Amino acid sequence: MGEWRDVFDIKRDSAPVEEIAARIDADSTVKGANLVILIMAIFIASVGLNMNSVAVIIGAMLISPLMGGIVATGYGMATYDMHFIKKSLVKLSFQVVFALLTAAVYFSLTPITTPSPEMLARTAPTAWDVIIALCGGIAGAIGNTRQEKSNVIPGVAIATALMPPLCTAGYGIAAHSFHFFGGALYLFFINCFFITFSSFLIFKILRVPVCGGVSEAHFRYQRWFLIVCGLVVTVPSLYMAYVTANENIRDSQVKSFISQDMDLEASSVVAYELDHGVLIVDVIGAPLDDQEIERLQASLHQYGQLRQTTLKVVQGPASQLNQEQVQEIINARLANELKNDSGKSYKELANQYYGSYKRDAADQNLLRSLNRQAPVLFPAVRQISGGTLSTLNGEEETEGRQWLAYIVVSRQLTADEAGRLQQWIQTQADMPVVVNIQLQDTPSQFYGNGIDWNP
Known part of the structure; x- marks a missing residue:
């Protein structure tokens, strides 16, 4: 038993109590260098959240001095020093209010007002955040009480992420959004409480000296205070963890239904959305009859999280929908999902169709350029139409692409002129x-009559 105690002994290389106290007091200072660093951390975190840059946000976490005031509060509770606790809480409160107001000012002035995914990720804390904070x-x-400081503190700063939630709450103030303000501030308080509580436990294990005489009533009061606060902070996060887990399972089952059950031969799913118990699926191709839709509805109810979900199929023949209309369907669904912070599947769908729309946009840009320049270089040219063609091999896999140019001319071109025109277009298109x-x-839809082969 004694060997196990030696393995987990955190007292062995701990710093002297006086050094620990001095170190904690210095880290909790809110003036001088610490104040300047706090301001820089606020702006760095705000810019990182605004630009959705993970690297910049991590930088703000590393330099943020917020951890000092939180650990100092835990130390004051472990020593039962009410004066030290009050002083630490005043310092921490100043840092919190200052960070909220500074971030709110920044987000009021920045031209980028759309919330980034990094902001959205900090508005729904769960029980996993409790575990991380603890x-x-x-x-x-432990790292703060060693004789030689290690790289533990920077790692803890990144893991617990104190500054980004505060700046996200500042965004909530600027955007008048309680969802952002309340969710992010709740995440910050989860981190604060459990860092304070775990620091309190470690300082008690290290047996830091108690300040003066402490009554038994004070012991009981502090014990019940910690228990009540722990329950108040933890219970909502447990509920959110339950909701998050159910949502992840539900989204996974929706993807399985779309990829497996709706993998139809003559129709294709271009977008889908789950909204208040209704799964809306946009389909193009051969229309689905009522019997087929009923079969799909029955298949949908085979998934545990989708038993109460109603299937709604929005369909139209492919011949009645052009590329712009299909893109409008995808964009509308994607915009709606991004607004509700659950658009991952729509991003994947958009990426699936992105290649064809990118080629279409490139063709349009090329046509505009050709029609501007061709009449100057080749006066007989009146109009150029065209687009990218794909060639399939025997296995029906794309083998290559070439560009088809349909050219209207005012007179017949010589073979040499036609060759030079083809070479010029090929240079512009960068493909055969x-x-x-x-x-x-005398236009013809069956053959080209615009070249005089016998000049």
Whole structure:
């Protein structure tokens, strides 16, 4: 038994009590260098959240001095020094209010007002955040009490993430959004409480000396205070963890239903959205009859989290929908999901169709350029239409692409002129080009009559 105690003995290389007290008091200072660093950390975190830059946000976590006031509060509770506790809480409160107001000012002035995914990630804390804060607080308190400081503190600063939630709450103030303000501030208080509580436990294990005479009533009061605060902070996070787990399972089952049950031969799903118990699926291709929709509804109810979900199929023949209309469907669903912070599946769908729309946009840009320049270089050219063609091999896999140019001319071109025109278009398109040249007065849809092969 004694060997196990030696393995987990945290007293062995701890710093003297006087050094620990001095170190904690210095780290909790809110003036001088610490105040300047706090201001810089606030702006860095705000910019990182605004630009959705993880690297910048991590930098703000590393330099933030907020941990000092929280650990100092835990130390004051362990020593039962009410004066030290009050002083630490006043310092921490100043830092919190200052960070909220500074971040609110920044987000009021920045031209980028759309909340980033990094902000959204800090508005719904769960029980996992409690575990992170508790473990981080224990590691931070141990690292802060060693004779030689290690790299534990920076790691704890990144894991517990104190500054980003505060700046996100500042965004909530600027945007008049209680969802952002309340959710982010709740995450910050989870981190604060459990870092304080775990620091308190470590300082008690290290047996830091108690300040003066402490009555038994004070012991009981502090014990019940910690228990009540722990329940108040933890219970909502447990509920949020339950909700989050159910949502993840539900989203996974929706993806399985779309990819497996709605993998139809003559129709394709272009977008889908789950909204208040209704799964709306946009389909193009051969229309689905009522019997097929009923079969899909029955399949949907086979998934545990989707038993009460109603399937609504929005469909239209592919011939009645052009590319712009399909893109509008995807964009509308994507915009709606991003607004509700659950648009991952729509991003994946948009990426699936992104290649074809990117080619279409490139074709449009190329046509505009060709029609501006061609009449200057080739006066007989009146109009150029065209687009990218794909070639399939025997296995129906894309083998290559070429550009088809349909050219209307005012007179027949010589073979040499047609060759130079093809070479010029090929240079602009940066791919092989096939040309069909037609006279404007006698157009034909079956063959090209715009070249005089016998000049």
